[in-house]
Amino acid sequence: MKNYLNAVFRRFRYGFIFTVLILVFLLIILWDKIVYKVPDGHEAVVWHSFRFPWAPNYHAELAGEGLVFIWPWDKFYLYDVRLKTHNETYQVVSQEGLHFDIEMTFRWRVVGENLVELNHEVGLDYLQSMLIPEIGSVLRHVVADYRAEALYTFERNAVQARIYEEVTGGSLPNHIGARANQEPGITIVLQDTLMTRIELPETLQTAIESKLAESEMVAQYQFRVERERLESERKQIEAEGIRNFQETVAPAITDSYLQWRGIEATLQLAESDNAKVVVIGNSANGLPLILDTAEGVRRPDAASISASLTEPDTADEPDSASDPGGTRQPGSEVVQQ
Known part of the structure; x- marks a missing residue:
């Protein structure tokens, strides 16, 4: 048996080597059509060109992240399933017939589980063929119900919400769903629609x-x-x-109460560390007036001030010894210590 195999190999060795070389050459030439890479955040759809007898309806399948090997005659479609953003400017007409431009910003993501359906019905160019036209159609329909001034001032949020609801409401056969929409057949989830700029005529603005x-x-x-x-x-x-x-x-409030409050204030000032002169008023119920004086002047103590205020008023008769000139007014007294 071993000799037989050696004989067969020697007989067909050139054909075998040639076949291997042909296969290596084809692999190098067709490498880009056989081996594909699905990056992070992407998914792919592999479309089979030939039908198999055991699976006549098997035309496409999903491919996850990593390397994917397909036959050279099959098709490979790569989709980005991450959150995406696009800005588009639309020409609209307001309720009063005014033409102006509105710039819309919308965000969306593709539903990876339904990529086969999206690829079959729309294709890779779904942004230009489905999203932009659908949002533009709804925008023109909604703006036609509002005045330009209202859109520019206080109705912008209402218009944005209405556009989003009509695009994702299910009334249009566009397979576009809202954020919380888990219905089957939804191929694109629209996150939000924002009116980023309203370009009115300069005079109107x-x-x-x-x-x-x-x-x-x-x-x-x-x-x-x-x-x-x-x-x-x-x-x-x-x-x-x-x-x-x-x-x-x-x-x-009586005069006695006020006089007593004045005495209390005078006693508190007299007990302080500041040097002062106490001048007693010229009336029977006059309150003392305390002034600052130079350093070294002896301050009266609280007992002497209280005694002088409570003594009867006998200053009507001038004292010739203390006031020989008779110049001091009756009822006034200067106390220094």
């Missing part, structure tokens, strides 16, 4: 901005008027409180 500025000025004046009104009410309430306080406290 200037007029709208001037109107908004005037509205803000009116609101500012109204705020000032309301602030002054509240301030007036506050002052009125404060004045009423002061009046009620005075009406309540005034009957209980």
